[in-house]
Amino acid sequence: MTVRRPLAVSAALAGLLVITACSSGSATGRAAGTAGDTLTVVTVASPQSLDPGKAQQNDAWFDQLAYEPLIVRRSDGTLQPGLATSWSYQGADNKTFVLHLRPRVKFSDGSALTARTVVDDLDYVSKAHGQLAPFLVGDTFTATDPLTVTITATDPNPNFPVLLTQDYIIGGIISPKGLAAPGQLGTHTSGAGPYMLDAAQTVTGDHYTYVPNPNYFDPKGVHWHKVVLKVITNAQSVLNALRSGQAQVSVGDPSTLVAARQDGLTVASSPLLWNGVTLADRGGTVAKPLADVRVRQALNYATNRSVITGALFTGNGKPVSQVTVPGGYGYDPAMANLYPYDPNKARQLLAQAGYPNGFTMKLVTSEFQQMNLLAQALAQQWQRIGVHVQVTDDANPDQYVSDAFSGKFPAFSTAFGQLPVWMEGPSLFLPTAAYNPFHTDDATLKSLYAQSSRASGAAKTGLDRHIIDYLAQQAWFVPVVSTGLPYYATTTVTGVATSVNAPLLSLYEVRPAG
Amino acid sequence: MVRETVRWLVSSLVLLFVVTALTFVLVSLAPGDAARSVLSGQSTGYTNQQYQQMRHLLGIDQPLPVQYWHWLDGLLHGSLGTDLFNGQPVTDALAGRIGPSLSIVLGTVLVAGLVGVGLGIVSARRAGIAGRIVDVITLGGFAVPNFWLALVLVELLAVKVAAFPAGGYVPPAGDPAGWIRSIVLPVITLSAGAVALIAKQTRDCMADVLSREFVTMLRARGLGTASIVYRHALRNAAIPVVTVLGLLLINLLGGTVLIEAVFAVPGLGQEAVTASGTHNLPVIEGIAFYFTIAVVVANLLVDLSYRRLNPKARAS
Numbered sequence: 001m002t003v004r005r006p007l008a009v010s011a012a013l014a015g016l017l018v019i020t021a022c023s024s025g026s027a028t029g030r031a032a033g034t035a036g037d038t039l040t041v042v043t044v045a046s047p048q049s050l051d052p053g054k055a056q057q058n059d060a061w062f063d064q065l066a067y068e069p070l071i072v073r074r075s076d077g078t079l080q081p082g083l084a085t086s087w088s089y090q091g092a093d094n095k096t097f098v099l100h101l102r103p104r105v106k107f108s109d110g111s112a113l114t115a116r117t118v119v120d121d122l123d124y125v126s127k128a129h130g131q132l133a134p135f136l137v138g139d140t141f142t143a144t145d146p147l148t149v150t151i152t153a154t155d156p157n158p159n160f161p162v163l164l165t166q167d168y169i170i171g172g173i174i175s176p177k178g179l180a181a182p183g184q185l186g187t188h189t190s191g192a193g194p195y196m197l198d199a200a201q202t203v204t205g206d207h208y209t210y211v212p213n214p215n216y217f218d219p220k221g222v223h224w225h226k227v228v229l230k231v232i233t234n235a236q237s238v239l240n241a242l243r244s245g246q247a248q249v250s251v252g253d254p255s256t257l258v259a260a261r262q263d264g265l266t267v268a269s270s271p272l273l274w275n276g277v278t279l280a281d282r283g284g285t286v287a288k289p290l291a292d293v294r295v296r297q298a299l300n301y302a303t304n305r306s307v308i309t310g311a312l313f314t315g316n317g318k319p320v321s322q323v324t325v326p327g328g329y330g331y332d333p334a335m336a337n338l339y340p341y342d343p344n345k346a347r348q349l350l351a352q353a354g355y356p357n358g359f360t361m362k363l364v365t366s367e368f369q370q371m372n373l374l375a376q377a378l379a380q381q382w383q384r385i386g387v388h389v390q391v392t393d394d395a396n397p398d399q400y401v402s403d404a405f406s407g408k409f410p411a412f413s414t415a416f417g418q419l420p421v422w423m424e425g426p427s428l429f430l431p432t433a434a435y436n437p438f439h440t441d442d443a444t445l446k447s448l449y450a451q452s453s454r455a456s457g458a459a460k461t462g463l464d465r466h467i468i469d470y471l472a473q474q475a476w477f478v479p480v481v482s483t484g485l486p487y488y489a490t491t492t493v494t495g496v497a498t499s500v501n502a503p504l505l506s507l508y509e510v511r512p513a514g
Numbered sequence: 515m516v517r518e519t520v521r522w523l524v525s526s527l528v529l530l531f532v533v534t535a536l537t538f539v540l541v542s543l544a545p546g547d548a549a550r551s552v553l554s555g556q557s558t559g560y561t562n563q564q565y566q567q568m569r570h571l572l573g574i575d576q577p578l579p580v581q582y583w584h585w586l587d588g589l590l591h592g593s594l595g596t597d598l599f600n601g602q603p604v605t606d607a608l609a610g611r612i613g614p615s616l617s618i619v620l621g622t623v624l625v626a627g628l629v630g631v632g633l634g635i636v637s638a639r640r641a642g643i644a645g646r647i648v649d650v651i652t653l654g655g656f657a658v659p660n661f662w663l664a665l666v667l668v669e670l671l672a673v674k675v676a677a678f679p680a681g682g683y684v685p686p687a688g689d690p691a692g693w694i695r696s697i698v699l700p701v702i703t704l705s706a707g708a709v710a711l712i713a714k715q716t717r718d719c720m721a722d723v724l725s726r727e728f729v730t731m732l733r734a735r736g737l738g739t740a741s742i743v744y745r746h747a748l749r750n751a752a753i754p755v756v757t758v759l760g761l762l763l764i765n766l767l768g769g770t771v772l773i774e775a776v777f778a779v780p781g782l783g784q785e786a787v788t789a790s791g792t793h794n795l796p797v798i799e800g801i802a803f804y805f806t807i808a809v810v811v812a813n814l815l816v817d818l819s820y821r822r823l824n825p826k827a828r829a830s
Contacts, residue, residue, distance in 0.1 A: 046788065048552065048599035129564075129571055131553075186600030203610035204602055205788060206780030207682075230682070232778040236665065237681055241778065244672045244680035398546025398793075401553075434561065 039224040039493070039510060042238050042250035046205040046231045050197070051185035052172045053128030057417075060169055061507055065210045065227055066108070067172025067191030068217075070099055070118070073165035075509055077501025083113060083173055083192060084149075087161060093454050094156040099164075101147040106215035107175035108189070108196040115143035120179055122151070125170045132170045135163055135423065156453035158460060159420045167504050194222045194508070206231055223511040239263070239488070248493045249510055252486030254316050254370075260488045268496050269316060269484035271325030271418065272503040275369055276479040277378060278414045280407070282440040287361040287410030294353040296475030300339035302346035302385045308377045309481045312370055317481040322472050323428065325482035327500040328418040330468035338472050346385045358386020365393055365413035366400035374480060375413045407437040414477065418503070421464040425449050429471060445470060526810045530803070537802040538582045541795055548572050548598050551792040572598050574795070585799055594803060595796035604800035608782065612804065614683040615781035617693070618773070619766045621701040626708035627759055633709065634716020634755075635743065638724060648713065655710030664703045664776045671699060681778030700777045704770065708762055715758045719751035752823050760816035764809050 047059035055063050072082040084099040105113035119141040126136035138154045151160060164171030178190025187204060189197040194216045201209035210227040232238045235253035242250055243263055252260060252267065260267055279299065284291025305319035321338045324331045350358060365375040372393045379389040392409070394400035404412035414435065416428065427433050430449065431441040448470060452463035471477065487505045489496035495509035549568035569575040576584075588595050594604035637648040672680035678699050684692035723729065724747050732742050771783035782801050789797035 183601050187602045203780050204607050234775045237776050237778055240668050240680040246680055396545045398550040
């Protein structure tokens with residue numbers, strides 16, 4: 001008798017839960033996710049800003065839904081018209097690029113697309129100090145006629161077409177009204193894309209709701225009544241969202257890759273990053289041995305890539321010896337096995353360089369993409385040829401960036417997204433590149449880069465390969481494994497596909513199955 | 515009463531000042547800054563010139579005291595500042611996150627209070643098998659890691675049975691049932707340990723009170739067991755339990771981060787982690803401000819409960 005009341009309260013609570021669970025089945029995530037109605041896409045990080053001038057490439061989804069790019073990159077890597085119906089270079093030096101715009105296009109706020117709009121937009125993003133602005137800085141933009149824009153670059157830029165796709169964000173054009181109030185662009189959208197952000201149904205940092213843009217020029221391209229981009233940081237919770245039917249598409253994670261396949265989810269993944277080590281001190285400033293190319297080559301020969309790939313990147317990695325991914329920009333199949341695992345040859349090269357007993361060097365790593373594990377594995381393997389690596393593991397990503405790019409460490413772990421070689425140069429190997437903190441200046445490399453920047457077609461492909469081959473032979477880096485960014489999808493949707501030329505999933509192609 | 519209210523207000527303001535100033539200092543001591551956070555997202559790296567330029571753009575190149583003064587000045591004018599990255603007012607950015615956090619925290623405190631007190635009374639009253647069972651259950655609540663429990667609950671009740679959503683949060687306005695369903699699993703997860711804590715506290719206090727002389731006298735007067743337990747003993751035993759409930763509430767405010775991550779609940783904890791990771795100082799300050807207010811209110815509620823439960827406290 002004495003226990004009846006508290007137990008009754010407890011039972012009532014339990015009963016309430018059961019009733020609630022049973023009575024509102026129609027509002028479950030399963031029902032909400034019916035194909036054609038709402039597409040829920042899960043990503044693992046929220047964008048710092050929705051402003052196309054300031055957004056980061058990792059956050060491209062948040063902008064591509066609302067901002068139609070000038071040029072659309074399809075999942076197979078081919079380029080197709082977006083706001084521009086055609087485009088071409090003028091002259092032979094890749095300095096003048098002309099875009100012809102689609103007529104009668106309106107933004108979601110009702111304003112019209114003109115060449116002037118595009119010029120103002122490109123002016124804005126090139127000065128907004130965003131991640132990709134450096135690729136446009138110094139260029140001039142001219143409205144040649146009401147629907148023609150001419151971009152004139154001070155230096156050759158062979159990658160305007162790719163740069164102006166949705167993958168690089170800055171190709172997504174902002175409306176005149178949006179440009180007039182740039183303070184609003186961080187949390188609102190003003191584009192001509194298939195959808196527009198519904199701020200009332202959005203909680204910044206958690207979920208972003210997009211509804212169809214009534215002015216979209218191609219209504220057939222609007223496949224959903226609503227698209228929700230949901231941010232979930234825990235990899236297992238991401239998978240659970242798909243398994244429970246709350247979401248249909250997500251970014252994947254190496255830790256859940258096997259489980260996703262076992263659960264029957266569609267898994268799409270194409271090579272995106274090469275992971276390894278940057279041997280930055282090629283002048284021997286703080287680690288004298290690295291000044292000798294034979295030492296750098298020895299480290300490459302002492303690296304057992306297939307073992308590391310199998311152990312650390314099961315199902316999501318391929319061994320690589322070049323600073324690109326298999327099939328990617330500048331990839332040379334003939335050089336795929338340039339550095340087979342050969343510790344004896346490595347010892348021989350070290351001896352020839354004057355280090356028969358090896359040496360000691362420092363290396364800094366972060367934990368992104370398992371770089372710390374990769375660094376430890378390499379340290380173990382290189383110890384076999386007498387090279388002792390003192391690994392500094394920066395748990396704080398900012399600290400890692402500061403250490404790696406300041407020239408304090410002769411070597412640092414690297415996970416580098418594959419980029420067109422022209423874009424890679426200023427970041428990876430030219431004298432002012434961040435990944436070249438000791439400012440190694442190589443005349444041959446600069447000459448090849450200059451030639452490639454002006455070239456086109458097969459000549460350019462050949463020169464790009466030549467650059468990547470040269471970097472491999474000079475052993476500026478120790479590339480180990482290429483990895484992809486996996487995406488998961490339920491069977492209720494189609495179009496979840498990527499390719500080596502378009503490793504980032506395009507949401508434009510995701511549509512209801514059947 | 516007026517004097518006490520003034521004293522409470524002054525101490526609350528001092529606490530608010532100390533916490534927000536300390537937050538400013540602690541954030542500045544952490545390696546990196548917001549400019550590096552913006553730039554480090556670039557796989558292409560950045561130069562020192564770009565870094566200095568970004569610091570200036572974000573307004574974090576000013577001395578820390580100046581930044582704090584600007585923040586305080588804004589606060590006095592009703593503004594918590596703006597998000598460094600997207601320009602959104604911090605009050606707007608956090609507005610949608612207070613509801614989810616409060617729902618989970620108050621839900622957990624409610625469940626822990628009702629179930630924990632119930633089980634504690636059973637355990638104190640019944641020394642036999644029922645009491646032992648309750649003891650085992652409460653010990654289990656302590657022992658089970660809530661992260662693991664969360665994953666099991668999702669697997670069973672969201673993936674296999676689909677009774678509750680695996681994650682997310684539904685605001686109560688317009689869909690109260692959806693709201694309850696969205697917080698059930700997080701609340702159960704957080705309640706496991708909390709129920710055990712409250713049950714243990716209740717049991718010890720009740721056992722102590724029930725062994726006192728005045729209870730024997732009440733029995734001698736012929737009062738029924740229910741009346742003794744609920745009208746007299748529970749009232750006496752409740753004071754320490756209320757204290758623990760208050761501490762639990764304060765602890766949960768900052769302790770739900772992991773569970774928010776597992777259940778993808780857009781709470782203040784998650785935002786605090788994100789903002790700390792990117793050194794988004796105005797947002798961190800805003801969250802510290804709200805947490806401090808919540809702590810002050812929780813303490814006030816505990817004090818008021820004391821007065822209600824204990825006539826001596828009321829008289830003093």
